Every structure is written in C-alpha cells, then in structure tokens.
Amino acid sequence: QLQLRESGPGLVRPWETLSLTCTVSGGPINSVSHYWGWIRQSPGTRLEWIGSIFHSGTTYYNPSLQSRVTISVDTSKNQFFLKLTSVTDADTAVYFCASHLGFGEIWWLDPWGQGTLVTVSS
Amino acid sequence: DIVMTQSPDALAVSLGERATIDCRSSQSVLYSSNNKNYLAWYQQRPGQPPKLLFYWASTRQSGVPDRFSGSGSGTDFTLTISSLQAEDVAIYYCQQYYGTPYTFGQGTRLEI
Numbered sequence: 001q002l003q004l005r006e007s008g009p010g011l012v013r014p015w016e017t018l019s020l021t022c023t024v025s026g027g028p029i030n031s032v033s034h035y036w037g038w039i040r041q042s043p044g045t046r047l048e049w050i051g052s053i054f055h056s057g058t059t060y061y062n063p064s065l066q067s068r069v070t071i072s073v074d075t076s077k078n079q080f081f082l083k084l085t086s087v088t089d090a091d092t093a094v095y096f097c098a099s100h101l102g103f104g105e106i107w108w109l110d111p112w113g114q115g116t117l118v119t120v121s122s
Numbered sequence: 123d124i125v126m127t128q129s130p131d132a133l134a135v136s137l138g139e140r141a142t143i144d145c146r147s148s149q150s151v152l153y154s155s156n157n158k159n160y161l162a163w164y165q166q167r168p169g170q171p172p173k174l175l176f177y178w179a180s181t182r183q184s185g186v187p188d189r190f191s192g193s194g195s196g197t198d199f200t201l202t203i204s205s206l207q208a209e210d211v212a213i214y215y216c217q218q219y220y221g222t223p224y225t226f227g228q229g230t231r232l233e234i
Contacts, residue, residue: 047172047215047226062223096171100219107219108162110183112171 002026002034004097004113012091012120018084022097022113029078030055035100037109038071038082040093048093052106053080060106087120094118124148124218128227135234141203143230145216150196153220160220163192163201166229167212175201175214208234 008020022036029036037052051061053071061069065084073080084091094117098109125148135141151160159179164172174183176192179199189204203210211234216227 046228047217049222049224049226060222064223098171106222106224107160108174108177108217109164109172110174110177112173115171 002099002111004099004111006095006097006113006116008116008118010117010119012087012118013122014088014120015086018082018087018091018095018118018120020082020095020097020116020118022080022082024078024080024099028075029073029080030075033101033103035102035106036073036080037098037100037106039096039098039109039112040091041096041115042090042093050082050084050095052100089120092118092120123223124151124221124225126216126218126225126227128214128216128230130230131228132231132233135203135206135232137208137234138205141206141210141232143201143214143232145194145199145201145227147197147199147218147220151218151220152196159195159199160218161194161199162217162219164215164217165210165212166215172215203232206232206234 003025005023012018035052038050051071053059068085070083094115096115098112100106127146129144161179163176166172180192191202193200213229213231215229
C-alpha cells in the first residue's frame with residue numbers, strides 16, 4: 001500500500017526558495033499507473049493543486065504558480081520534489097504530496113501524505 | 123480554469139439524519155469519449171489529509187461505508203450521507219480532474 005511523507009523546512013524567509021521532498025514507500029515511483037502531485041492548503045482557502053509529475057519527468061503545473069514552481073523526481077530514491085521560488089506570506093500553507101492514479105491521463109488523488117506546514121516569515 | 127462551487131458552505135445535521143452536499147462545475151466534466159465524469163469527492167477530518175471517497179463521481183473508494191453515495195453528471199453533483207454518524211464530522215471537497223489546473227470546491231463543513 002502506497003504511503004507518502006513530506007519533509008522539509010517549516011520556516012522559509014520571504015523571497016527565498018521553498019524546497020520540499022516527498023518520499024514514497026510501498027510501491028515504485030516509476031509505476032506506469034501513477035503520477036505524483038503537490039497540493040497546498042492555506043488557512044481559510046480552498047485546496048490548490050500546485051503541479052504533478054510522471055516518473056519520466058513530464059510535468060504539469062498550475063498556471064498561477066508556473067513561473068515559480070519546479071517539480072522533479074529521483075526514481076533511484078523513490079522521491080519527488082517541490083521548489084517554489086520567491087515566496088511571500090501568501091505561500092504560507094500546509095503542503096501535501098499525493099499520488100494520482102492514471103493511465104495516460106491524470107485522475108484522482110489517493111493517497112495523500114500527512115502534510116507539512118510551511119510558514120513564510122522573516 | 124474550471125471553477126467548482128459547493129453548497130452549502132456549512133451544514134449541521136442530527137445523528138442518523140441525511141446530509142446532502144452539492145457541487146457544481148463551471149463547465150461539464152463529462153468526457154464524451156468514455157462517458158465518465160472526471161470528478162472526485164474527499165473527506166478531510168481535523169488535522170488529517172483529505173481522504174478519497176469517490177471517483178468518477180459515483181464509484182466508492184474501497185473501505186468507504188455504503189451510507190456514503192455520490193451522484194450526478196455533467197456539471198451538477200451530489201454527495202449524500204444517508205445516516206450521519208459522529209465520525210462523519212469533517213470538511214468535504216469535490217475536485218475535478220477533467221483538465222488542468224485541477225481544481226477543488228471551497229469545501230463544505232459538516233457538523234452535528
């Protein structure tokens with residue numbers, strides 16, 4: 001059974017880069033039937049899809065964040081990564097990684113990691 | 123972007139009673155080539171990540187109690203809990219995966 005776990009700094013200074021790692025266990029990240037995604041949840045706002053990646057490195061980003069986001073994957077470590085540059089207060093959120101099931105297209109998110117709170121503050 | 127709008131924002135239901143949550147998409151999420159609605163429902167309990175309840179709008183995820191049901195097609199969808207239990211207190215979200223950016227409803231807070 002797939003399990004995902006986020007890790008990374010809980011505090012990032014304004015205008016610096018947020019970097020998170022998602023470690024996948026219980027199955028290979030190079031599965032042909034899974035994509036891997038990042039979603040965030042700010043207090044009082046709805047869930048926001050940040051972007052997703054296939055093990056080949058093909059990425060899909062939310063246009064609202066595309067200029068600042070990079071998602072990458074390391075199949076040898078069964079991990080994928082999120083980098084968000086030039087962060088501001090608006091990027092303070094709980095960041096989740098999750099798996100999408102999908103065969104040639106991206107479907108629902110299951111399972112999700114527990115989430116990690118990232119606060120942007122000086 | 124496809125905008126997902128849920129109603130109501132919050133709902134209080136007595137134990138054992140029925141709860142109904144609606145979700146509307148700003149454009150159809152029914153893919154004509156396979157006749158599937160690209161819509162999922164999630165439950166988020168306090169302090170927990172979202173948990174998948176339904177995909178393809180009405181296919182119940184393994185382990186989800188059958189008091190939960192999903193219905194609808196095109197742009198209008200409904201999540202129904204037939205007999206509310208205490209453990210159903212949560213925020214419920216719909217999400218479309220028809221096209222990027224994948225988008226969520228604002229959430230419906232279900233209380234007893």
